[in-house]
Amino acid sequence: xxxxxxxxxxxxxxxxxxxxxxxxxxxxxxxxxxxxxxxxxxxxxxxxxxxxxxxxxxxxxxxxxxxxxxxxxxxxxxxxxxxxxxxxxxxxxxxxxxxxxxxxxxxxxxxxxxxxxxxxxxxxxxxxxxxxxxxxxxxxxxxxxxxxxxxxxxxxxxxxxxxxxxxxxxxxxxxxxxxxxxxxxxxxxxxxxxxxxxxxxxxxxxxxxxxxxxxxxxxxxxxxxxxxxxxxxxxxxxxxxxxxxxxxxxxxxxxxxxxxxxxxxxxxxxxxxxxxxxxxxxxxxxxxxxxxxxxxxxxxxxxxxxxxxxxxxxxxxxxxxxxxxxx
Ligand SMILES: [Zn+2]
Ligand SMILES: [Zn+2]
Numbered sequence: 001x002x003x004x005x006x007x008x009x010x011x012x013x014x015x016x017x018x019x020x021x022x023x024x025x026x027x028x029x030x031x032x033x034x035x036x037x038x039x040x041x042x043x044x045x046x047x048x049x050x051x052x053x054x055x056x057x058x059x060x061x062x063x064x065x066x067x068x069x070x071x072x073x074x075x076x077x078x079x080x081x082x083x084x085x086x087x088x089x090x091x092x093x094x095x096x097x098x099x100x101x102x103x104x105x106x107x108x109x110x111x112x113x114x115x116x117x118x119x120x121x122x123x124x125x126x127x128x129x130x131x132x133x134x135x136x137x138x139x140x141x142x143x144x145x146x147x148x149x150x151x152x153x154x155x156x157x158x159x160x161x162x163x164x165x166x167x168x169x170x171x172x173x174x175x176x177x178x179x180x181x182x183x184x185x186x187x188x189x190x191x192x193x194x195x196x197x198x199x200x201x202x203x204x205x206x207x208x209x210x211x212x213x214x215x216x217x218x219x220x221x222x223x224x225x226x227x228x229x230x231x232x233x234x235x236x237x238x239x240x241x242x243x244x245x246x247x248x249x250x251x252x253x254x255x256x257x258x259x260x261x262x263x264x265x266x267x268x269x270x271x272x273x274x275x276x277x278x279x280x281x282x283x284x285x286x287x288x289x290x291x292x293x294x295x296x297x298x299x300x301x302x303x304x305x306x307x308x309x310x311x312x313x314x315x316x317x318x319x320x321x322x323x324x325x326x327x
Contacts, residue, residue, distance in 0.1 A: 003120030013058070023070035023124055028073060029068035030122065032304075033326070035119060036324050037302075038147045044113055057117050059307075061085070062084035065080065067122070083133050084129070085146045120304065141296075144324065147173075152226075163223055165187065165224055169214075193214065193317070225248050236265055297321060304326065
């Protein structure tokens, strides 16, 4: 197999020949046919997450075909198309696993962060954490659903069912969740980097009722807001934009420091929460309903060995929607 390997944080990934790997007990080997590029991959490469592993193969929006099956795997077959998400394994016995909150597991394994991921021709996954994808939809169009879509879905659920939804940062996740929210009959208010008219226009094409700069006041009060951007300054701005009793959800794994703000922005039962990871149930719920929602993912593809270019383009905001690596 070949892979783009991060040998040390803050260095470019290197195209590397590796011995083929065999799936262990409860595992499958997946031939990668598409792997999305997520903002979290940038945090991994930049060494911004705690306890970084190196060498590591990033990538956790994997679409692939099963080409080897380990012992004691049930319900999956050779050649089947599966998705491998960020949540790679949980312990099953800690208090969080036992209270159906495995997204908060004390001993998790994360694909592309603490276990090798999908910027590769093949990957090993825990069979119980892979999602059968069926044959509807192209490999490339499905890849961004596996993190941008899934984390976005969880964030949307936690935002509550208010009608006016603000999305701060209109990248891969927001471009999917805007479509989900429209399908649910909500009004979407899209906030981008100030002056980013192109992304604002993109948001409108996806049905946003309004799109503007992140420092603007929207024309209507928001019931909830989801912050996908990694910018802490957005927290007080979003609190300012929501109504009494509204909720601001921070969806990212990493964010710059939140500046201090007057208590009045939180007063009147406004809530500020974060979303961490996903549960398998999130994946099952979202992937079962996604085909009905008519989601069109906007993707830019790169060969896997050009992953560094994809990461640089993501960092610079050079494409709308999501980047996807293909063999
Ligand atoms: Zn656990
Ligand atoms: Zn991700």
